[in-house]
Amino acid sequence: xxxxVASGKGGTGKTTVSxxxxxxxxxxxxxxxxxxxxxxLHLFLQPDLTDISKAYIEVPEAxxxxxxxxxxxxxxxxxxxxxxxxxxxxxxxxxxxxxxGCLEVCPEGALSPGKRELGEICRGTAGSHEFIMGRxxxxxxxxxxLMRQIRTLFPDLGTRGDILIDAPPxxxxxxxxxxxxxxxxxxxxxxxPFGFHDFKLAWEAFKPFGKPMGAVINRATLGNNAVKEFCxxxxxxxxxxxxxxxxxxxxxxxxxxISLLLKGLEETFIDLRRNMxxxxxxxxxxx
Amino acid sequence: MREIVIISGKGGAGKTSVAGAFAHLADNxxxxxxxxxxxxxxxxxxxxxxxxxxxxxxxxxxxxQEKCINCGQCATLCRFDxxxxxxxxxxxxxxACEGCKVCVTLCPEQAIDFPEKHCGQWYVSQTRFGPMxxxxxxxxxxxxxxxxxxxxxxxxxxxxxxGLDLVLCDGAxxxxxxxxxxxxxxxxxxxxxxxxPSGLHDLKRxxxxxxxxxxxxxxxxxxxxxxxxxxxxxEAWCTSRGHALAGRFPHDKSVVDAMLKGKVITEFQDNPxxxxxxxxxxxxxxxxxxxx
Numbered sequence: 001x002x003x004x005v006a007s008g009k010g011g012t013g014k015t016t017v018s019x020x021x022x023x024x025x026x027x028x029x030x031x032x033x034x035x036x037x038x039x040x041l042h043l044f045l046q047p048d049l050t051d052i053s054k055a056y057i058e059v060p061e062a063x064x065x066x067x068x069x070x071x072x073x074x075x076x077x078x079x080x081x082x083x084x085x086x087x088x089x090x091x092x093x094x095x096x097x098x099x100x101g102c103l104e105v106c107p108e109g110a111l112s113p114g115k116r117e118l119g120e121i122c123r124g125t126a127g128s129h130e131f132i133m134g135r136x137x138x139x140x141x142x143x144x145x146l147m148r149q150i151r152t153l154f155p156d157l158g159t160r161g162d163i164l165i166d167a168p169p170x171x172x173x174x175x176x177x178x179x180x181x182x183x184x185x186x187x188x189x190x191x192x193p194f195g196f197h198d199f200k201l202a203w204e205a206f207k208p209f210g211k212p213m214g215a216v217i218n219r220a221t222l223g224n225n226a227v228k229e230f231c232x233x234x235x236x237x238x239x240x241x242x243x244x245x246x247x248x249x250x251x252x253x254x255x256x257x258i259s260l261l262l263k264g265l266e267e268t269f270i271d272l273r274r275n276m277x278x279x280x281x282x283x284x285x286x287x
Numbered sequence: 288m289r290e291i292v293i294i295s296g297k298g299g300a301g302k303t304s305v306a307g308a309f310a311h312l313a314d315n316x317x318x319x320x321x322x323x324x325x326x327x328x329x330x331x332x333x334x335x336x337x338x339x340x341x342x343x344x345x346x347x348x349x350x351x352q353e354k355c356i357n358c359g360q361c362a363t364l365c366r367f368d369x370x371x372x373x374x375x376x377x378x379x380x381x382x383a384c385e386g387c388k389v390c391v392t393l394c395p396e397q398a399i400d401f402p403e404k405h406c407g408q409w410y411v412s413q414t415r416f417g418p419m420x421x422x423x424x425x426x427x428x429x430x431x432x433x434x435x436x437x438x439x440x441x442x443x444x445x446x447x448x449x450g451l452d453l454v455l456c457d458g459a460x461x462x463x464x465x466x467x468x469x470x471x472x473x474x475x476x477x478x479x480x481x482x483x484p485s486g487l488h489d490l491k492r493x494x495x496x497x498x499x500x501x502x503x504x505x506x507x508x509x510x511x512x513x514x515x516x517x518x519x520x521x522e523a524w525c526t527s528r529g530h531a532l533a534g535r536f537p538h539d540k541s542v543v544d545a546m547l548k549g550k551v552i553t554e555f556q557d558n559p560x561x562x563x564x565x566x567x568x569x570x571x572x573x574x575x576x577x578x579x
Contacts, residue, residue: 009325010460011299015485037461038296038492043484078346078388099387100366138495141432141464144385148367169298169460170324173429176382193546194303194327201325205426222543246513249538253514255484 001280002154002163004182006206007189008198010169013218013242014188016252018166019044020259020269021276022129028161031126033133034150034178035168036119036143044257047131049124054117055134057098057145061114062089073102073111098145118146130157143174154181171198171205179206184280185213186239186272191223199227203236212279214239216272237279240272288446289575290439292321292469294458295479296489301509302479304542305564306457307331307551310416312568316453318414319442320421321469323407323434328457331551334412334419342407342422344433345386348379354398361390361399382427404428409438411445418445435459435468462489462496470500474578477533477571481510482517490521494530503578505531505571510538531574534567536560 005021007014018041022031033041042049060073060082067089073082081095082102093116103111119136132153134146157163167178179185185206189199199215206213215231220241231238242248242258242265251261259269293309295302306328310318320328348369350361355376362370362377369383370390379390379399391399406429409422420442422434442454456473459465470476476497480490490506497504506525511518518535525532539560545552553561 009298009327010295011297037463038485038489040297040485040488043488076388076392078386097385097387098366099385099389100364101387101389101392104364104389104393136463138462138492139467139499141467143463144429171426172324172424172431173382173427174463176427180382192543193330193549197327197330198325201426222540224547246538249510249513253481253483253517 001183001277002158002165002181003184003186003276003280004165004167004179005186005188006167006175006179006202007169007187008171008202009195012188012190012195014169015040015044015166016218016258017186017188017216018164019257020265021273022126022164023257023260024266024269024273025129025162025164026273028129030130030132030157030161030163032150032163033166034147035166036134036136036146037168039133039135041166042131042133043255045126045131047124047126049122051123053121055119055121055146055149056115057096057118058100058113059093059096059098059116060091060102060111062091063110063112064089066108066110068108070107072105072107076101076105094141097142118142121150143168144177147174147177151177151181171201176205179209182211184276185211186216186276187213188216188218189227190219191217191225191227195223196226196230200230203234212282214275214279216240216242218242219244237275239275240268242268288443288452288454289474289578290454290456290472291475291477291571291575292456292458292473293477293479294466294469294493295460296462296493297480297485298460300479300481300486301542303327303331303457304546304552305479305507306455308553308564309568310455311551311553312565313416313453313455315451316417316455317442317446317451318417318419319438319454319456320419321435321438321456321465322459323422323424323431323438324459324465326421326423329421331546331549332414332416332419333549334410334414334421336410336412338411340409341405342409342434342437343403344406345404345429346388346401347381347386347404348384348390349400349402350377350379351398351400352376354396356396358395361394364389364393407434409434411441418449420445431459432464432468435465436471462492466493466496470497470502473502475571475575476502476504477507478504479507479509480521482508482514482521487517487521487524494528503574505533505574507533507567508535511535512537533571534563536563
């Protein structure tokens with residue numbers, strides 16, 4: 001099964017939850033950090049990264065001498081990555097989404113596949129589990145193609161056990177791409193006005209997928225009851241509540257995994273794991 | 288006219304709470320929420336909307352089942368795995384479609400429509416601290432970089448027309464498309480971080496991005512007291528890299544209390560955070576004067 005840990009808003013405790021679950025997962029699982037802009041899971045799980053490879057996207061390379069200035073490539077490109085200026089064919093690789101359209105339509109073979117570096121894909125092991133993360137090159141704007149390359153590994157990983165995804169924050173295309181493959185989505189939130197507002201956005205964004213979805217309320221003793229009331233009203237099960245405590249904040253700030261460290265929390269995360277597994281199988285979802 | 292963008296690399300570092308406080312402390316500023324994906328500044332500033340506009344950007348491929356002959360060429364050509372064959376023919380998954388037009392152009396039957404996409408709304412509003420430009424992208428939409436650029440340009444034009452000195456922006460998390468658009472043409476980036484492994488890691492990446500844009504960076508450490516050693520490490524790193532320190536704030540529940548009341552922290556006079564924020568703001572303005 002594939003499980004995605006997501007959150008509308010950053011900083012709600014998504015990586016805290018992912019790392020805590022990873023440490024307590026009782027069957028084989030591949031841990032995947034799809035927050036490629038700011039991957040943080042490795043800071044807590046300390047994986048042994050044995051395989052680091054560069055990731056590229058295919059972008060066109062121009063051969064001026066073959067170009068007849070027919071503009072077919074300029075016309076198809078929706079991303080302003082190719083233009084003809086003062087009779088010169090110009091390619092802006094950083095604007096290119098790698099759709100391959102220009103290569104398809106150029107009648108002269110003046111464009112050939114080149115590449116732009118997106119970032120890197122790091123693989124290794126965290127304890128007995130597989131660990132994979134993407135890391136976007138600083139200055140690279142497009143995270144979805146790097147995420148897409150990691151997602152192509154899922155069918156293979158899935159034959160060996162579960163997959164636990166630490167998703168990027170927000171509700172735009174990268175967050176949607178991260179939950180697309182999931183059998184079950186965990187939405188981490190906190191009971192503050194910011195947390196609640198973004199939780200609603202995330203729930204609205206993910207609901208159309210029709211996947212089992214449950215909430216984890218972090219810092220549950222801060223703020224107000226709006227998140228809980230919303231969950232009750234919309235039949236969203238609350239799979240875990242993590243109290244606010246300075247001990248947790250301090251443990252996190254030392255890079256420690258809270259489910260292993262603090263009494264009582266281990267039970268909370270074992271319950272969460274049980275609820276997730278039951279939901280993914282389509283069993284009763286309410287704790 | 289000058290422009291400050293408040294960013295954080297990592298989400299949840301306190302960017303919006305700080306931006307709200309600075310909005311209160313700034314004289315003569317226009318406010319701009321550039322986190323168009325999950326905007327929160329309006330929750331503190333309660334904007335009264337003057338005008339609401341639709342944001343249209345990009346296009347979306349839609350297969351006309353009447354004309355489609357199920358040749359499958361579109362699915363073969365699509366690099367984004369957005370086209371799949373189901374029981375009732377080929378379909379485009381709108382979440383995966385990048386709007387590249389390849390399938391549209393190369394469909395032998397011209398069976399694929401390509402309408403423009405309505406991606407969200409954007410607003411010009413009034414707040415108790417001055418005018419504000421903000422937006423809400425529909426969930427799942429892309430093109431947030433273009434929306435960010437649109438908001439910034441609108442804010443700049445309004446600032447010029449109204450004789451305002453400062454464009455104060457609450458940026459987006461991360462280091463990708465929306466943040467890169469936030470950085471363009473900015474005088475100063477205020478990076479809010481916290482003393483955690485994630486905070487330091489993400490600060491380094493976002494500061495590197497700023498260096499690439501030759502944007503001056505100043506760093507604010509939030510919740511410094513949850514890990515004083517890490518705070519020292521962050522400050523030492525900033526000093527070594529020539530990034531000015533804008534201040535440090537303790538972990539304080541009053542941030543959440545202010546948020547619950549829909550206020551910014553500096554609206555509470557007896558709050559110890561208020562003085563620190565005022566000091567930081569004065570420092571930031573002084574630093575802004577030194578930016579080219």
